[in-house]
Amino acid sequence: MLKKVTSAVLAAGAILGARRLFAPDTPARRALVSGGDRVAAELHRLADQWEGTRYRLRGRHPDPDVDDRTLADRIRSTIGPLEKGLDLPHIHVMVVDRTALLHGAVGSAGDAATIEAAVTKISGVRGVESYLHIGLLPSDSRPSAGRSHAPPSEAKQRLVNAATSAGVDEGNALAVVRTTLAAFTERLPAGERGQLVAHLPRDVRALLQPARRHGEPADWLQSIPELVGRVVPEAGTASVTTTTDAVRSILGELRALVPEEAADVSSVLPSGLRELWTSAPIEP
Known part of the structure; x- marks a missing residue:
């Protein structure tokens, strides 16, 4: 590793020095600039690798x-x-x-x-x-x-389809569904949560497991922006607007899956989440 870093340093120095021998905007100078940029990028990568190796060899923690x-x-x-x-x-x-x-x-x-x-x-x-x-x-x-x-259950596939229909990439859809369901249902009292879970197939119940937290305590979920904020990191390149639409669609699909519990769930939610639950669209 150290040998590679040393070689990259010498190459970068040679190219940077050679740049000064050529007038601006000549093909030779542009070639050297391009080569120097590539060497500089490689040097940066090797330096990062060497830093991690040095920390491990010295028994120190990374920055x-x-x-x-x-x-x-x-x-x-x-x-x-x-x-x-x-x-x-x-x-x-x-x-x-x-x-x-x-x-x-x-x-x-x-x-x-x-x-x-x-x-x-x-x-x-x-x-x-x-x-x-x-x-x-x-x-x-x-x-x-x-x-x-x-194959997944029909209920699980409907929830995933709700995310993709809202604009979430297929590769991120399941993570968005899981985070939405886990964060939302964690806000329910244990008794009501148990009633809701009992109406769902096994592979969907697995998605509702609440988060286990370590370190700093999490804020108690109260509003739509807070819920969407939990989901955004899982939504890939989807915008906040798209993620919000996906959360609404997923909860609308969940409400359609548990019609017997819809009113009871609504009655125990804080006002911000109650509005989300009751207004979430249900796909035909």
Whole structure:
């Protein structure tokens, strides 16, 4: 690694020095500028790799003051060996304001605890909000068993379709559904939540598992913007407006799936979420 960095430094120095030998706007100078930019980018990448290696060799923690994207990459690289060792499907990681959001399936509560504990110890992580659902579904088979093609229930497919119809990319739709349902139903009292869950098939019930939180406590969900704010990180490139539409569509579909509980759910929600629940469109 150090040899690569040294070579890149020397190459960058040679190109930067050679730039001065050519007049501006000549083909030769433009070629050198382009080459220098590529070398500079490679140098930056190698320097980042060397910094991480240096920290590990010295037994030090990586810099906690990094942006959310860098922290998410740090989390993924840390839990990768754990996923392999526990024979788990890929865990989806997002970071918002240094709080890690975890989505995916694990085989047991112990697996979830292992992953969550590892993430809480990562330098830079302020808190963990875990939506890891316990108990692998047929569609979440372990990597060593091969990929299963068991179809989802009709209810689950309707919820996913509600997200994609609102404009969410197919690859992000399930995560948007899971976060919407988990965050919304977590706001219900335990008794009412249990009644609602009883009307849903198993693969949808798994999506409603409330988050397990570590580190700083989460705010108590009160309004539509707060709910949408939980979902936006899972929506990929979708705008806030598209995400809001998706949340409304998903909750409208949920209400259609549990008509017997719609009024009871409405009666226990705070006013902001009650408006969302009662006005969410129901697709024909």
